[in-house]
Amino acid sequence: MKTTKSVSQAFSSTGSLAKAITGFNPRQAQLDMSLEVEQVIADKATLLVEAGTGTGKTFAYLVPAFLSEQKTIVSTGTKTLQEQLFHKDLPLVKKALSSQLKIALLKGRSNYLCTYRLEENFSSQPQKRRQAGVQLDAATLADLVKVRQWSSHTKSGDLGELTDVADDSAIFAQVTSTTDNCLGRQCPDYESCYLVKARERAIEADVLVVNHHLFFADLALKDTGFGELIPTAQTIIFDEAHQIPDIATEYFGQSFSTRQLLDLASDCLQQYRVELTDVKQLGKAAEKLQRSAADFRLLFGQNPERGDWRQRLRMTTFSQGFSHVVDDLKFLYEVLKLCISRTEGIDNCFERATQLLNLCDLMQQLDKPGTSLWYETTRRHITLHLTPLSVADKFSEVISKSDSAWIFTSATLAVDSQFEHFSKQLGLNNARNMLLDSPFDYQQQSLLLVPRYLPEAHANNRAQALVDIAMPLIEASKGRCFMLFTSYRMLNQVAEILAEMIENPLLVQGQMAKRVLLDHFIEQPDSVLLATASFWEGVDVRGDSLTCVIIDKLPFASPDDPLLQARSQDVKRQGKDPFAKIQLPQAVIALKQGVGRLIRDIDDQGVMAICDPRLVNRHYGQVFLNSLPDMQRTRELHRAVTFLEAITAKKKREIE
Amino acid sequence: MTIQAIFYLMGHASEQDLLHFVCEQATIAFRQNKRVFIYTEDQDCAHQLDELLWSLDAQSFVPHNLPGEAGHQGSPVEISWLPPTSSRQVLINLATEVPDFALQFSQIIDFVSEQEELKQLARQRYRRYQQKGFHVETRPASRVA
Numbered sequence: 001m002k003t004t005k006s007v008s009q010a011f012s013s014t015g016s017l018a019k020a021i022t023g024f025n026p027r028q029a030q031l032d033m034s035l036e037v038e039q040v041i042a043d044k045a046t047l048l049v050e051a052g053t054g055t056g057k058t059f060a061y062l063v064p065a066f067l068s069e070q071k072t073i074v075s076t077g078t079k080t081l082q083e084q085l086f087h088k089d090l091p092l093v094k095k096a097l098s099s100q101l102k103i104a105l106l107k108g109r110s111n112y113l114c115t116y117r118l119e120e121n122f123s124s125q126p127q128k129r130r131q132a133g134v135q136l137d138a139a140t141l142a143d144l145v146k147v148r149q150w151s152s153h154t155k156s157g158d159l160g161e162l163t164d165v166a167d168d169s170a171i172f173a174q175v176t177s178t179t180d181n182c183l184g185r186q187c188p189d190y191e192s193c194y195l196v197k198a199r200e201r202a203i204e205a206d207v208l209v210v211n212h213h214l215f216f217a218d219l220a221l222k223d224t225g226f227g228e229l230i231p232t233a234q235t236i237i238f239d240e241a242h243q244i245p246d247i248a249t250e251y252f253g254q255s256f257s258t259r260q261l262l263d264l265a266s267d268c269l270q271q272y273r274v275e276l277t278d279v280k281q282l283g284k285a286a287e288k289l290q291r292s293a294a295d296f297r298l299l300f301g302q303n304p305e306r307g308d309w310r311q312r313l314r315m316t317t318f319s320q321g322f323s324h325v326v327d328d329l330k331f332l333y334e335v336l337k338l339c340i341s342r343t344e345g346i347d348n349c350f351e352r353a354t355q356l357l358n359l360c361d362l363m364q365q366l367d368k369p370g371t372s373l374w375y376e377t378t379r380r381h382i383t384l385h386l387t388p389l390s391v392a393d394k395f396s397e398v399i400s401k402s403d404s405a406w407i408f409t410s411a412t413l414a415v416d417s418q419f420e421h422f423s424k425q426l427g428l429n430n431a432r433n434m435l436l437d438s439p440f441d442y443q444q445q446s447l448l449l450v451p452r453y454l455p456e457a458h459a460n461n462r463a464q465a466l467v468d469i470a471m472p473l474i475e476a477s478k479g480r481c482f483m484l485f486t487s488y489r490m491l492n493q494v495a496e497i498l499a500e501m502i503e504n505p506l507l508v509q510g511q512m513a514k515r516v517l518l519d520h521f522i523e524q525p526d527s528v529l530l531a532t533a534s535f536w537e538g539v540d541v542r543g544d545s546l547t548c549v550i551i552d553k554l555p556f557a558s559p560d561d562p563l564l565q566a567r568s569q570d571v572k573r574q575g576k577d578p579f580a581k582i583q584l585p586q587a588v589i590a591l592k593q594g595v596g597r598l599i600r601d602i603d604d605q606g607v608m609a610i611c612d613p614r615l616v617n618r619h620y621g622q623v624f625l626n627s628l629p630d631m632q633r634t635r636e637l638h639r640a641v642t643f644l645e646a647i648t649a650k651k652k653r654e655i656e
Numbered sequence: 657m658t659i660q661a662i663f664y665l666m667g668h669a670s671e672q673d674l675l676h677f678v679c680e681q682a683t684i685a686f687r688q689n690k691r692v693f694i695y696t697e698d699q700d701c702a703h704q705l706d707e708l709l710w711s712l713d714a715q716s717f718v719p720h721n722l723p724g725e726a727g728h729q730g731s732p733v734e735i736s737w738l739p740p741t742s743s744r745q746v747l748i749n750l751a752t753e754v755p756d757f758a759l760q761f762s763q764i765i766d767f768v769s770e771q772e773e774l775k776q777l778a779r780q781r782y783r784r785y786q787q788k789g790f791h792v793e794t795r796p797a798s799r800v801a
Contacts, residue, residue: 450710452703452722616710617721617731625714633711636703 005097007034010063017059020096029436030056036434037407038064041235046399046406046431048241048423050413052438052629053596057409058085061237062093065207066101070234072207075215077240077537079107083160085239086209104205105158106198106229108214113157114177116189118147121174136170143171157194168513180263180352186344203228212243216251219398234404241408242589243537245425248391253371256359257383261293261329264352268332271345279339285332292324300377308562309375309384310366326360333357362386372566387563389570392427399428406431411438412592416626421585439602442629446599449609449640450616450633457553463493466552466611469637470494470528471501473548473609476644479504479526481548484533484594490552495530504528509535521545533590536597547606547647549598554612554624555590556583584620588627595629605647607640659790661764663782664797668770675701677797678748679708679718681765682733686718691744692733693761697751702735709733752777754784764790767797 010016011031018024033049040047041064051057065072076082086105094103122144136144143165150162159165159172177195190196202208208229210218215238218229230236238244268286276282299321312318333353339346363373363384372387388394399406408422408431415421419433451469455462466483474481485491495508505524507517509531521529522545533555557564568578591610598606608631615621616635634640664681666674678694685692696702702722709720720733723741730742739757747761758764764785768778785792 452706453725456727613721613725617719617726619719619732621719622714622717625717630714635706635710 005067007038007064007067010097016096021092027056027439029439030060033057033060033434033436034063037061040407040432041068041405044403044405046428048413048419048428048431048433049409049436051409051411051436053411053600054438054440054602055436058089059093061407061409062089065235065237066093066097066099068235069101071232072235072237073210073229073233074207074237074239075210075212077212077243079160079211081240082107082209082211090207090209101206102204103207104201105209106202106214107158109195110176111159112194112198113151113159113175115192116183116187117177118151118175140170143169147171147175166513167515180260181267181348183344183348203232212247216247220251236404237407238409240410242410242412244408248395248426249387252391252394253385253387254359254362255383255385256356256363257381258293258297259381260356261289264349264356265290267345268349271343271349275343276339276346281335282339285335289328289332292328296321296325297380297382300382304377304379306374306376306562309373312375313364313366329353329357329360372563374562389567392425396427411596412589414627415585415588416623438629440599442599442631445605446631447607447640447643448631448633449607449637450613450635451609451611451637452635454611454613463490463497466494467497467501469609469611470498470550472637472641473550473607473644474502474504474528476641476648477548478648479528480544480546481528481550482536482546483528483530483550484535486533486553486555488532491530491532506530536594539597541597544651546598548644549594550609550611551594552611554587554610554614556587584623588624591624592628607644609640657762659762659764661766661785661790661792663766663768663778663792663794665794666767666769666797674767675705675708678705678750681748683716683718685746686732690746692746692748693740693744694733694735694748695751695755696735696737698737701750702737705735754781759788
């Protein structure tokens, strides 16, 4: 059935959207974007759209996508946003346009129940259970009961349905698969596999909702059975597209972690104990690898850190430590080789050992040009990363080969009204672009405060100075405040002082999982949340819950970041200024994101306090001001306090 | 080289108008890549100017600082009621008396008001500049209402 409906018709005041959605107000910016998306789909072109908060960009891209009746993939930043799109926006547009298109939602592997692993780890018949069964604490055991009950009736196998189990429950790792331990077509449960079914639905769907990680896993063939989605789509739409360069970089790179080694070793041990009890060497080799992997982690400091792996590799301690790991992995590989085809599990272990050995080779390349080789430690593990400095070539090749329309949209793509920073990173040189202002009145709705006379970043009294600024703001806004820090050190210092000084509940990052922290923040309106600057990416706190955001410093990436260092050197070699080319645009985008969290609605009001005088006294302050929404500005703390008091008073009146 | 001192005739301009005019002058000098020192009578006046400059359109942004805010070197425009800590070309004087450090600058901008008391003070400053051997001239502040 060929449709005669048009985009303009859909958005008109008497059109399909207005008829189907109560309170729908047509907006010119939204229609402009929608018409442009329609054209780009028709031309199979590439489009970058910055649509300020409140433009209504979701409908603006969904309407032409539905009307085109072609296969469309919509990729967004988080699972939450995926669910919102799939359960709310898509059905609405579909209904409004009376569309017959099939829609589907596909999440990453770790979101689907693996019935094989559930049975393997926690079989209801104990004799079937692996002898080295997983030990669970009481809370996790309770979660297991819930998973089991739900597993008997779920249709999708999507663990997101289990709303009464905490996101970070340890049970999830035990009942889902990873690319490493998935048996693929050899799995006895393959026919009923939820992931396989979800992927089949995804391939059949006309409009498919995925997330960026999944999209790039598929693109970079980082998961088995993948590489099937993207070639089938005629239109690809990235929402929250500002995240794409980082995610693409991650997926076009390689990584190798001691976690993978330990997982492999423990799976080998289980195979040895249950199935191959005769192969004593297998147990020994696996245990040896466990030891050398743990020793390797211990070569680094206890606290999590990042650094240049090539530098470390030139030091004997580290190169020896790594050699031990490689030797023990080789030994395990040789033992596994002798056991091939004895069990599915062993074959899987052998494949993983092979891949890990290949990765070990990559991680020892001392001078591969155009890449950064860096490490990152957590309390227990270390991960080595081989990251390309630029994905522009690879990504633009994907686009030019695709014969599809590509649309990148976000509230934060442009820096100083230019798309160069974004398009350069992805090699999108011939993309069309469009910049749509937010319909919000930022002059009325928001105030940007840069307080006076702040001590220097490393001064001893800085934490106290931040508290002195925060206290009157917190009091005036009655909590409802985020304090965001560029370092854990300052975060903890301020948290400690603040706890003594104010009555408001303090929620500190690290106390509990991010989602739980945010739930508490919304439940306790007078609370103050202290977190690091990266925390707010993907955070959505609507309306009254958040009226004040305090930032300790402009969010420039730490110059110690190994990837940033490598990129900076690269830019320097090209005779350009790494600060202007990399750090500044990154920080601008991060701050724009922050303002977007504060003002989400036409009725929202709030204060953003940036405790960094560089915004006022450096030339680049102008780049920030040109890129941020046009907020009222002040340097007077008392003006910000008055502004917040007025908001609080207004809210009080509304309630009474 | 002779130091240039320019007196702008402010007529009956209000104090707010004067401060706006000062911002304009600071902006002009900043755009000419000159380092500017705005000397005020007191902290309160410095804060008012700071607030005004910070509230300009993003397009007209002028990087500036109050004393101690931007390290020893300061930013292109420093606003202070204390003596300068780094070398600068342009002094915009809002104080009632000529500061001793005026000699450090190559250009001085000052203001004459029609209000009698202020006019007397401006005359005294005019004479001080002349005594110090500066080249002094007056100009109408044409853009002030």
